[in-house]
Amino acid sequence: MTKLDKAFSRRSFLKTGGMLVVSVGMPVTLDLVLGVNQALAQNARPPLAPDQLSSYIAINADGSVSAFFGKMDMGQGLFVAIGQMVAEELDVGFNRVKVIMGDTGTSVNQGGASGSTGVQLGGKQMRMAAAEARRVLVDMAAQKLSVPADQLSVVDGVVQSKDGAKKASYKDLIGGKYFNVPLEWNKQTGNALYAPGKAQPKNPSEHKVVGKPIPRQDIAPKVYAQENFNTDIRVPGMVHGRIIRPAVAGAVPVRVDESSIKGIKGARVVRDKDFIGVIADREWDAIKASQQLKIEWSDAKPPFFDSAELYNHIRNAPVRKRQDDKPVGDVAAAFKTAAKVIEAEYEWPFQSHACMGPACALVQIKDGNVTVWTGSQKPHFVANGVADTIGVPVDKVRAIWVPGPGSYGRNDADDAAADAAVLAKATGKPVRVQYMRDQGTGWDPKGPASIHRARAALDASGNVIAYEFISKGFSRVDVDTNGSKPAATLAGQLRGEPLAYVDGFGTPAESYTFANKLVGWETVAPLLDRGSPLRSAHLRDPVGPQIHFASESFMDEVASAVGADPVEFRLKYLKDPRDIAVVKAAAEKAGWKPRPSPNKANPGTGTVSGRGIAYSQRGGTVVAIVAEVDVDRTTGKIWARKFTVAHDCGQIINPDGLKHTIEGNIVQGTSRTLWEEVTFNAKGVTSVDWATYPILDITEAPESIECVLINRPDVAPSGAGEPSIRAVSAAIANAIFDATGVRIRRVPFSPDRVKAALA
Secondary structure, X not given: OOHHHHHOOHHHHHHXXXXXXXXXXXOOOHHHHHHHHHHHOOOOOOOOOOOEHHHOEEEOOOOOEEEEEOOOOOOOOHHHHHHHHHHHHHOOOHHHEEEEEOXXXXXXXXXXXXXXXXXHHHHHHHHHHHHHHHHHHHHHHHHHHOOOHHHEEEEOOEEEEOOOOOEEEHHHHHOOOOOOOEOOOOOOOHHHOOOOOOOOOOOHHHOOOOOOOOOOOOHHHHHOOOOOOHHHOOOOOOEEEEEOOOOOOOOOEEEEEHHHHXXXXXXXXXXXXXXXXXXXXXXXXXXXXXXXXXXXXXOOOOOOOOHHHHHHHHHHOOOOEEEEOOOEOOHHHHHHOOOEEXXXXXXXXXXXXXXXXXXXXXXXXEOOEEEEEEOOOOHHHHHHHHHHHHOOOHHHEEEXXXXXXXXXXXXXXXXXXXXXXXXXXXXXXXXXXXXXXXXHHHHOOEEOOEEEEEEEEEOOOOOEEEEEEEEEXXXXXXXXXXXXXXXXXXXXXXXXXXXXXXXXXXXXXOOEOOOOEEEEEEEEOOOOOOOOOOOEOOEOOOOHHHHHHHHHHHHHHHHHHOOOOHHHHHHHHEOOHHHHHHHXXXXXXXXXXXXOOOOOOOOOOOEEEEEEEEEEEEOOEEEEEEEEEEEEOOOOOEEEEEEEEEEEOOOOOOHHHHHHHHHHHHHHHHHHHHOOOOOEOOOOEOOOOOOOOOOOOHHHOOOEEEEEEEOOOOOOOOOOOOHHHOOHHHHHHHHHHHHHOOOOOEOOOOHHHHHHHHO
């Protein structure tokens, strides 16, 4: 047991409610975590409500600031940027702001980590709340000092007259008490929540904290095991649970022989319709029970097939829904008059979240109240889902986010919370559910598989006169983006919840201007309607990588067909000035030399090198990427050696955090491009571990990632958590084509696939 373990006892953790506190600008220490309750104990805090200033900002008894954030950081250092925005508007030192996040007991629902909206929407609200808090504090000081508010200024949390003769600190004005100030709430929760006060935020020209490259201070505590992860949480009387999944997808239990685990101390079976789980006092006993329990399963014949037939299935499957996105001109007529038509089709597999570890959750039901410790990136929605799952009012459920093994959208964390809730209700004990590796990779919601058809019509001069791009695949929301509804979890589906499918996909986000243009999407039915290991949901930048892999690869194909340089071709048809700027910035930084692809100077043997460019928009952010790759023609091995990324997300709050976020996107995007593919057969998913679902390893990581950060202080900040993953695959594909003259249209670019293409 470490020194921290001894100090951070179960009892002391429960006293804090398990709340996670991140103090920006200082190390995340145990004293800091345990100090939150002391701050909250200073007088009674008003009930949480989106229209109350106290729900977002508090001045503690020592004059420090607590910022209650209804989103959370999923490993990208978001809390630093939020702390900067709050500190800036309040005119306090950055080190005096504590960002308290991911706890439904201390924050209102701002949507969790979702859609690159941490700064864009969550930060916007926190900025407005901090500005309003400053206004109120200055008004309070004006009354106390008998000086008009417009004659006062604030320096590091001290309100003072112009001559400095009269002063009142935030601590003196309200320290340890809570604001009682209404806000103009828009009556929405989640990402769309917005509740400004009367104050306006500062002009960017006045910023002193925002824009600084302040480093995050939580890395060392994580690396040296000085901070608890979700898997470390323990409570008195807790038992361990394991969930049992069928060997054949869609099979349900016909008979369960509970006597088969009688020899395991404390082991017990929990069955609720088709839901099967076991519990035991010790974790290893729960594992043994899950392995030894004899179950007779139904003779299921799911409509699965070998994954090699995946794309033919998508091509031939009936369309459930078709949607076109604002067609321009008459595409069909333009193709009839074309001097030349270029066509291509691209393929993208199912992909798993493949987090560092499988999900874990702990649920405790005590005195009518429910506490959920979860690694989900949307704990407010988890609270709703657990409430409905076990039939209690949602105001009796508190969900506390504790860092888990990662999250890139809707992974297996929400399912683990629902499973733990079912077991806790059935047993009357706190239950910790820990998935095994094969469950985490094999049964998590998947990024959907898809195909993408593209056509371009050229006139006699090689100009594009028509463009058509249609995606067809499994819905991006086969199950919901969060666990707020039992029907969106495996536990709910296995217990008979009515399903609620939503058909949705997407179209390329770009500003290419063609006289005739049609982009749209089509969805096909899921392979199994409930309890499926291939149910699809959001995976980082939902459907963005596959759409832009296809659309930006195709732009490169057209450029090559007309003998144009890939950068110059894009600039010819782009219309948005910000899009043009990022493409130019990436090319300039990368030292791009104009010429058509492929590079005819490359030899036909050995290792060859190439460069490729791709660009895209996402939610107000624009990114262009130049990839430089080495291709070993003998082994088929690809090394994405260098990336140059131009990134425009409006006003930059923290360039240090932004750069690291981009780097994470590039590495994960490279992994999804070169290795990641869910395989399956007629029974179910066969990608269940790191051997059968390989990811990029450290020896394959890029040698260099250079970032050009385009700061636009006059433009509201937009997202950075996902945009830079969007164009990675196309940039690599275009670089491979430049190096070899071979176009690969199916991800991943595994060595065997590359060798086959080169042959």
